[in-house]
Amino acid sequence: AAAAATKAAAAPAPKQHARPLILGPDGKPCRSCNSFAAFTSQSKALQAKTGTATEPVAARGPPADCPADVETLGRSSWTLLHTIAAQYPETPSAGQQSDIKQFMGLFSRLYPCWVCAEDFQAYLRRDPVRAGSRGEFGKWLCDAHNDVNKKLGKPIFDCGLWEQRWRTGWKD
């Protein structure tokens, strides 16, 4: 299904954005599945408005009052998830453990970038949520985030530092 729903948009893309745009269920380019740069570089409307010089627009990232692209959505979502981990109890009750597992399951099904969501659901099947303590959940989430980092070619984060990054602040 992923392969079928992914195809090049009609407009020829500049070389640096040669990857085809990911389409949504409606067959239109999916804003929350593509970067703003990729989206604008293939947007006929924007190209018509600004001539061929879409790169400076794209390089600035999406304006704050525009729909989220895959990167803005991702950054905000990781902030929410890691901050939930930071506030998660050190010794959670059975109910709290059940809540976080249900939340992560629902999150993975509702995540607005459908390609990201499919991969995250597969990750949850391979490595189900561990939430017996704050430390355990924070480490599980850090590993899950690193799995996406690896897929995208981003640096792997040192999970020994997740609490400093998301809960206590950096040690001086």
Ligand code: FAD
């Ligand atoms: P982000 O990866 O958003 O990270 C934000 C900050 O978190 C970093 O600056 C760093 O300080 C910290 N950090 C980084 N790694 C870790 C870690 N392992 N543990 C704790 N803190 C960390 N994008 C795609 O293009 N394709 C996908 O398939 C995709 N899947 C995603 C799945 C999920 C569930 C989520 C939430 C996002 C997904 N994204 C995906 C978005 C992607 O992960 C990034 O959020 C986006 O590319 C922006 O990256 P960024 O470099 O700003 O940093």
